[in-house]
Amino acid sequence: MLHHQSPPRQLLSICLLFLVCGVNKAASLLGGGRRIWQQPKLEPFNKDQSFLHDTFPSGFLWGTGTSAFQTEGAWDQEGKGPSIWDHFTHSTVGTDLATETANVASDSYTRWEEDVEALEYLGVISYSFSLSWPRLFPDGDAKNQANPAAVEHYSRLIEKLLEKKIEPIVTLHHWDLPQVLQEHYGGWRNDTLVGLFEEYAAFCFHTFGSRVKIWLTMHNPYLVAVQGYGTGVHAPGETGGAAGSLIVAHNLIRAHAKAWHTYNTHFRPTQRGQVSIVLGTHWVEPQRGKSTVDNIEFCQQSIEAVLGWFANPIFGDGDYPPSLKIKHGALLPSFSPEEKLWVQKTTDFFALSFGPNNFRLGRGLVQYGQTVSPDLRRILGWIKLEYGDPRVMVAEGGWFSESSVGREDTVAIYLMKRFINQVLQAMKLDGVNVFSYSAWSLVDGFEWNYGFTVRRGLFYIDFSQLNRTRTPKTSAQYYKNVITDNGFPNDKTSRELQGRFPCEFHWGIADSTLQNKAVLVFGGCLLITSVMFIALVIFVIITKRNQRVRGVNRIIKRRERVTVCSCRPVKYKL
Numbered sequence: 001m002l003h004h005q006s007p008p009r010q011l012l013s014i015c016l017l018f019l020v021c022g023v024n025k026a027a028s029l030l031g032g033g034r035r036i037w038q039q040p041k042l043e044p045f046n047k048d049q050s051f052l053h054d055t056f057p058s059g060f061l062w063g064t065g066t067s068a069f070q071t072e073g074a075w076d077q078e079g080k081g082p083s084i085w086d087h088f089t090h091s092t093v094g095t096d097l098a099t100e101t102a103n104v105a106s107d108s109y110t111r112w113e114e115d116v117e118a119l120e121y122l123g124v125i126s127y128s129f130s131l132s133w134p135r136l137f138p139d140g141d142a143k144n145q146a147n148p149a150a151v152e153h154y155s156r157l158i159e160k161l162l163e164k165k166i167e168p169i170v171t172l173h174h175w176d177l178p179q180v181l182q183e184h185y186g187g188w189r190n191d192t193l194v195g196l197f198e199e200y201a202a203f204c205f206h207t208f209g210s211r212v213k214i215w216l217t218m219h220n221p222y223l224v225a226v227q228g229y230g231t232g233v234h235a236p237g238e239t240g241g242a243a244g245s246l247i248v249a250h251n252l253i254r255a256h257a258k259a260w261h262t263y264n265t266h267f268r269p270t271q272r273g274q275v276s277i278v279l280g281t282h283w284v285e286p287q288r289g290k291s292t293v294d295n296i297e298f299c300q301q302s303i304e305a306v307l308g309w310f311a312n313p314i315f316g317d318g319d320y321p322p323s324l325k326i327k328h329g330a331l332l333p334s335f336s337p338e339e340k341l342w343v344q345k346t347t348d349f350f351a352l353s354f355g356p357n358n359f360r361l362g363r364g365l366v367q368y369g370q371t372v373s374p375d376l377r378r379i380l381g382w383i384k385l386e387y388g389d390p391r392v393m394v395a396e397g398g399w400f401s402e403s404s405v406g407r408e409d410t411v412a413i414y415l416m417k418r419f420i421n422q423v424l425q426a427m428k429l430d431g432v433n434v435f436s437y438s439a440w441s442l443v444d445g446f447e448w449n450y451g452f453t454v455r456r457g458l459f460y461i462d463f464s465q466l467n468r469t470r471t472p473k474t475s476a477q478y479y480k481n482v483i484t485d486n487g488f489p490n491d492k493t494s495r496e497l498q499g500r501f502p503c504e505f506h507w508g509i510a511d512s513t514l515q516n517k518a519v520l521v522f523g524g525c526l527l528i529t530s531v532m533f534i535a536l537v538i539f540v541i542i543t544k545r546n547q548r549v550r551g552v553n554r555i556i557k558r559r560e561r562v563t564v565c566s567c568r569p570v571k572y573k574l
């Protein structure tokens with residue numbers, strides 16, 4: 001699925017799309033996301049538009065999150081069975097894929113009370129964490145007796161959160177599948193897991209549902225399908241390519257839909273909670289910012305290939321986007337008419353993951369000169385147009401720091417400020433209905449195939465120390481202020497911050513165009529470069545007329561590159 005189709009096929013896909021839209025009224029919104037690229041991107045030189053001083057609605061659900069495998073540790077303690085990630089990290093240690101294990105990680109299974117203290121420091125209103133399926137059911141089978149130590153652990157955590165007035169947001173499956181299910185069934189390749197997941201979900205709703213009102217069935221199934229079963233970079237490390245990923249995605253979608261129906265039928269009447277699924281994506285802008293029909297089509301297909309793959313069935317018409325059907329042909333499994341009916345509309349809100357993991361892959365999805373851009377405002381606008389204005393939770397927002405970055409994580413503050421302001425702009429200027437933002441993550445943890453080489457926590461952990469002390473980073477202090485202010489009510493916070501940022505931080509990530517100063521600096525450099533370039537060209541023409549043109553071109557090119565590069569400090573590595 002990492003390949004784009006050829007242009008003639010694209011034409012066919014557009015025609016097909018119009019046909020489908022014309023025929024199926026219920027799905028008439030699908031494809032509407034294209035309009036976002038027709039709207040001009042904000043003029044970055046206009047200060048009023050590039051940063052919005054305003055507050056979030058009262059009751060906005062500020063939060064942060066972690067996942068079980070990344071933080072819990074205690075991988076074989078108190079009856080827990082191994083997960084595919086335990087197996088994967090243990091068997092790949094020393095290879096390129098992993099250099100560490102998460103056997104202890106942030107030790108949150110033991111130090112969960114310190115996590116709650118960290119939440120209190122931040123003043124968050126919600127905390128999302130995931131249940132470890134193999135900790136609750138070491139044999140993966142929810143028909144059997146649950147591990148009492150695990151039930152007690154999660155019950156204690158939930159009680160404590162409620163006592164502190166922090167809303168628990170609970171994810172059932174954040175990638176740590178019981179290893180035994182991988183061995184017996186081939187994991188998510190096997191549709192037996194759809195039923196097993198439904199039973200596990202029903203157990204969790206039954207056991208914790210009187211206290212938990214917001215459920216997320218699974219986190220970013222795109223990465224499970226592509227990295228876990230396609231490229232093999234994630235556990236279980238299978239390299240089944242597009243065919244493997246497509247089958248796995250199909251089963252994940254059906255497992256989610258089953259769990260939602262189980263809740264809807266059996267638990268919602270008494271528990272009155274909400275259930276969704278966290279979907280991840282990247283974002284792209286058209287080639288050289290030119291919104292031609294073709295360019296917009298490439299952008300639309302890039303997002304459909306990642307977010308639409310899962311969101312079209314679940315939030316749309318119960319089926320895959322037409323562009324995916326054309327691209328993958330017979331490889332793409334199909335939903336029966338009955339399945340389409342029970343897959344569609346199986347959520348109570350839209351939950352979005354917008355972080356570095358999708359962007360690393362997103363780069364492989366742009367082949368026609370589009371720019372990958374971490375623009376949270378634009379993707380929120382796209383979701384509104386494409387899926388009929390759903391309520392949206394940003395379930396995972398944030399970036400990462402190199403592990404060498406300690407507690408003074410200045411770049412992380414800058415990015416956090418930008419992402420949260422983009423959410424505010426989406427709400428106030430574009431009318432997107434966002435009700436929650438979760439800054440990822442609470443504490444430093446095990447970052448999957450990156451091990452401990454990157455950090456995503458608001459709280460710093462020195463993994464060489466047994467006590468795993470949680471120390472607030474500067475980003476934690478900043479987030480605390482944003483929550484206290486419920487946004488950016490005046491110039492106070494922003495002036496403070498601007499004073500602290502040297503020019504190079506504006507180049508933090510792939511997208512440079514949003515930063516006024518960066519653009520000005522870059523523009524200035526370009527101007528100087530152009531003048532030098534012209535001077536050089538004239539010089540060359542005068543002195544080396546009729547001489548080896550190829551050699552001269554090389555000199556000019558090199559000169560240009562060096563000059564431009566000196567104005568562009570190191571980009572954040574993806």
Ligand SMILES: *[C@@H]1O[C@H](CO)[C@@H](O)[C@H](O)[C@H]1NC(C)=O
Nearest residue numbers: 183184185186189190191192
């Ligand atoms: C699913 O698992 C069952 C039981 O192990 C096995 O018989 C079947 O072949 C598996 N199907 C696939 C598609 O792997």
Ligand SMILES: *[C@@H]1O[C@H](CO)[C@@H](O)[C@H](O)[C@H]1NC(C)=O
Nearest residue numbers: 462464465466467468469470
């Ligand atoms: C954690 O351990 C380190 C050294 O082992 C020590 O310096 C530090 O004070 C300890 N922190 C706490 C909170 O006990």
